Amino acid sequence: MDMEKHESAPLDAKRPRTERGRRTLRKLLDAAAIEFGEKGFHEASISTITARAGTALGSFYTYFDSKEAIFQALVRDMSEAVKLAAREALDAPAPALERERQALAAFLRFAAEHKEVYRIIDEAEFVDPDSYRQHYETTGARILERLREGARKGELRGDLEEAHAWAIMGMNVFLGLRYAVWDDGAMPPERVAALANDLLARGIARMAPQGD
């Protein structure tokens, strides 16, 4: 797993002051992603995380007080990584619906590469409920912001509200679970994203034929 491109330090970790410290913290978080992803929170251990990271146990405690603390930092780190994966896809200006398509395709590619992201964020519901809620609240708020921008530009309906953003988020999360995490390659990200985008564009009702 490579999340090196995502350099921001997680909120709750003691912040490293040196480049070497940042690398160590990154190694610990990447090792924690594998450990929690494979074993789940209860079976995971700090000593296995440091062994996977190739760091001393003392380094762990430089940044984290407990297994709970690194789990919390990891959930927030992954939430940030999900955000950045979508944002990279949104760099170029594009019409509002096209942006939603790009954001979903980027998320599906990210989930396929980092399948552990589902298990870890889902387990936060039990281990760290505040981070769980915060992940979905901030993701939903980002989608709503995009919808409102599209409405301002006259591309989307003017009456879109928070519930529309949550509907889209739920759609994206479940399509990721089904086609990126469970079924590797059954349906390529681009096709899933195009299909979902078409649903957003025109709904599922049968269209009346032209001139009907």
Next chain:
Amino acid sequence: MDMEKHESAPLDAKRPRTERGRRTLRKLLDAAAIEFGEKGFHEASISTITARAGTALGSFYTYFDSKEAIFQALVRDMSEAVKLAAREALDAPAPALERERQALAAFLRFAAEHKEVYRIIDEAEFVDPDSYRQHYETTGARILERLREGARKGELRGDLEEAHAWAIMGMNVFLGLRYAVWDDGAMPPERVAALANDLLARGIARMAPQGD
């Protein structure tokens, strides 16, 4: 919590042969829903479940071998209860989109009354992954069946496939999390269901004005 109307025995429990046995099994499952819903799987205990149910410890072992066994039976029982809640709303014949609206409204009312259903099904991802997957696969298959029926009747688009059903399921699950479980009464089930249904009917793109 009252799931008395749902009488079918869970798949993995030893089946009770008497009416009294059925009542005891129902009491154990209802008590387990409260216990697992409040404490989560790891903190829950068999003795508290039997205390809540008002049954002897021996009765528990008549039906279940372990905490894992009653958890699995409970997940399948809840999955069935979710299905029945939607099905009751679908008794009368109605156009395909109207059926989706009714099914979502019924699910939202069910989730508001049984908030523990999210916690328990979500925890199955870790405690009993097969039941977790089965819950979503069967729910998605039911939605797809309704979509295909709507397409056959000419009310829905003819090109709907499994991914559309998963998109709708994700939408419904996240709207339930946000408006039925987290925010009691912020937005009534009927309004959430109408808004989601409108998204399904026509999408979120701005409509060209008549004659445009």
